[in-house]
Amino acid sequence: MNALQTLIHKGESISAGYNAYNKGTSHGHIIGADKKIIFSEMTIAQVSQRQHLPHGHRDRLFAVGKYQIIPDTLDGAIVSMKLDRHQAFTPELQDRIFSDYLIVKKRPEIYAYISGKNGATLEKAQYALACEWASFSDPHKGDFKSHYGQGNHASISLKESAHALKGMKAEYMEHINNGLSAFEAWKNLSGASHAVSQGHGPLTNAHAVPKNEASLDLHIPHSTMSHDQLRHLQGNLHALGYHDRNHHALAVDGLWGPQTEHALRSFQSDHHLRVDGIAGSHTLKALETAMAHHAQATPSHSHASQPEHSEVSALSRHADSRIAAFHDRVQHEPTLGGYSELERSRIAAASLAQSQRMGLDVAGLTELECYVHPGKGQAFFVADDPVKAARNPYTSSATVNVAVAVQTPVAESLALGQGFQAAQSLSQDQGRIHGEPSVR
Numbered sequence: 244m245n246a247l248q249t250l251i252h253k254g255e256s257i258s259a260g261y262n263a264y265n266k267g268t269s270h271g272h273i274i275g276a277d278k279k280i281i282f283s284e285m286t287i288a289q290v291s292q293r294q295h296l297p298h299g300h301r302d303r304l305f306a307v308g309k310y311q312i313i314p315d316t317l318d319g320a321i322v323s324m325k326l327d328r329h330q331a332f333t334p335e336l337q338d339r340i341f342s343d344y345l346i347v348k349k350r351p352e353i354y355a356y357i358s359g360k361n362g363a364t365l366e367k368a369q370y371a372l373a374c375e376w377a378s379f380s381d382p383h384k385g386d387f388k389s390h391y392g393q394g395n396h397a398s399i400s401l402k403e404s405a406h407a408l409k410g411m412k413a414e415y416m417e418h419i420n421n422g423l424s425a426f427e428a429w430k431n432l433s434g435a436s437h438a439v440s441q442g443h444g445p446l447t448n449a450h451a452v453p454k455n456e457a458s459l460d461l462h463i464p465h466s467t468m469s470h471d472q473l474r475h476l477q478g479n480l481h482a483l484g485y486h487d488r489n490h491h492a493l494a495v496d497g498l499w500g501p502q503t504e505h506a507l508r509s510f511q512s513d514h515h516l517r518v519d520g521i522a523g524s525h526t527l528k529a530l531e532t533a534m535a536h537h538a539q540a541t542p543s544h545s546h547a548s549q550p551e552h553s554e555v556s557a558l559s560r561h562a563d564s565r566i567a568a569f570h571d572r573v574q575h576e577p578t579l580g581g582y583s584e585l586e587r588s589r590i591a592a593a594s595l596a597q598s599q600r601m602g603l604d605v606a607g608l609t610e611l612e613c614y615v616h617p618g619k620g621q622a623f624f625v626a627d628d629p630v631k632a633a634r635n636p637y638t639s640s641a642t643v644n645v646a647v648a649v650q651t652p653v654a655e656s657l658a659l660g661q662g663f664q665a666a667q668s669l670s671q672d673q674g675r676i677h678g679e680p681s682v683r
Contacts, residue, residue, distance in 0.1 A: 245432060246407035247353075247372075248309075248341070254378025254399045255311045261334040267298065267305035274305075282308055287336075288328040291317055295600050308337045310345060311376065319647045320344040322655070325489065342433035348498075350375050357412045357432070358425065369404050373397070379404055473499055476522055479534050480506045494650055554653040555588045565606045566595060578613035579623070586649040589656065593648035594625045596660035597641035603627045613645065621645040 244252070256263035262282055266274035282290065294314040296303040306313050312320075320326060320340045330336065347354045354360075356368035366382050373381035373390040380397045381390040389397040411432060418428035477495040480503070487493050487502035494502065504520040511518045514529045558570035573591035574584065582590065598608060607627030614622060624642045631639035648656075 246410050247346075250379075250399050250403060250407055251310055251376060254397075255306075255376055256309045261309045261337055263309065263311065264304050264307045265311075266303050269299075282332045282337075283334065285332050286329050287317070287321065287326055287332055290332050291321070291328070297602065308332070309334070310337060310341045312337070312340060312345075315644065316340075316345065316349060318659075319349060319644060322647055322651050323348055325491075338433075342429075345375065346433070347429075353408070354429075356408060357415050358429070359412065359416060365405060365408060368408050369401060372404055473503070476507075476527075476530070477503055479530050480510060483510070483530075483533055483537055485509050496646070496650055555584055557653050557657070558588050558591055563605075569595065569605055569608050572609075572611060576611050576613065578611070582645075582649070588653055589651055590623050590643065590645060590648045592653040592656035592660075593643040593651055594623055594641060596656045597643050598625060598627075599660040601639075601641045603639075603641060610640070623648065 252260065259276070262280055264276050264280060264282075266276075268274065290304065290307060291314070293302055293304040294307070294317060307317075317340075321328065323344055324339070326336075350371040352363065352367040352371040355363035356365060369379070369382045370390075372379040373383075377389045377391045378397055379390075379399045380386050380401045381388050382401055384390070386400050386402075387397045415428050415432050418431055419425070423431070474495055477493055481493045481495055485493055485506040486509075488505040489502075493506045507522060507526070508518050508520045510516075510530065510533075511520075511526055514533070516526055516529060559567060559574075561567045561570070570588065570591045573579070573594070574587050576587070579587055579590065594608075595605065598605060603625070604627040608625045610624070610626035610628075612624045614624065621644075622642050623645055624640060626640035628639055
């Protein structure tokens with residue numbers, strides 16, 4: 244257990260550890276556990292379903308496990324890590340979500356500080372901790388001041404979090420100086436039960452993942468390319484038909500990892516280049532040449548066969564005219580400038596799923612906005628009643644993480660939305676059986 248895990252255990256899960264949970268808040272107070280749950284006996288799907296039950300439902304879960312994983316975190320981990328929803332929610336899985344998603348992807352400011360990235364600061368890392376875990380003091384508010392209200396109180400001082408982060412950074416740098424790759428250094432440090440054993444050999448690229456140890460989809464930013472350059476590289480590989488190591492279409496997310504390296508190595512092999520998984524000048528030149536040939540061979544008007552077109556059409560031609568109308572509004576939403584037609588469709592689908600979870604009226608979703616959410620990056624906000632949303636955004640509006648939404652296929656979001664509706668119907672049926680009012 245590393246220093247951060249020790250603090251999280253102290254401030255969040257305490258003695259219950261991997262089986263800790265709460266049910267959210269009510270009137271400014273946290274609703275604690277009312278019965279013992281052994282999460283390793285539940286599947287991811289079962290945990291997720293209970294997390295998405297309506298507020299006030301007796302079986303609802305909110306923050307679960309050792310790391311107090313909340314609904315949007317588990318949803319994001321399922322998509323980002325391509326988790327099997329039928330696998331057990333074991334301690335090992337919780338550790339994986341912590342090390343490979345929570346720290347590296349959802350709160351990259353923490354990983355950036357520990358691994359010594361340019362521009363990373365201790366304050367940014369501490370703020371990210373406070374945004375994720377209410378028990379950590381918020382450096383913008385002061386010692387023992389939680390980032391959140393709603394019954395949350397900070398119990399971990401800024402000095403404690405600084406000590407843990409600095410210690411982990413020193414240990415990470417020691418691993419790097421001993422010749423480990425960035426992947427190996429992080430896995431040895433992260434405390435996950437599946438961490439790789441220490442290896443030896445020269446450090447050729449501190450941000451490349453050795454192919455013999457890339458068993459996890461850990462996206463570590465490439466050391467020499469910007470986010471936009473990586474998106475451009477991935478977009479070209481995707482357009483040329485190259486897949487990740489799981490034989491799925493390569494994700495265009497601007498993050499370097501074993502999936503992108505696999506696709507790049509495949510391209511290098513096909514074009515008789517040195518197969519090293521590094522986007523050097525020769526590889527980039529060959530890639531641009533291949534794209535030029537691809538553009539000439541693919542008529543610009545031939546969209547019907549492209550997967551992007553089918554995803555967009557799934558919403559623009561949806562049988563429910565309310566959904567089609569909402570999709571059209573999102574496509575023309577000015578605050579989404581810079582996102583492609585496909586990305587806007589995926590944002591629309593994710594917003595619909597979240598709206599169904601919140602029980603919002605699809606026809607009334609007229610309040611739309613893309614904004615920067617503190618600690619979460621860009622977020623897309625929808626509401627069916629602006630007045631109610633301004634008064635209580637937690638129950639009268641829906642917000643999605645744009646970075647997760649654009650990587651989630653439309654069909655997957657729509658299926659998730661149907662699951663929310665089914666859970667709500669089940670809740671209403673149970674309420675009628677027990678003589679309780681239906682939850683809306």
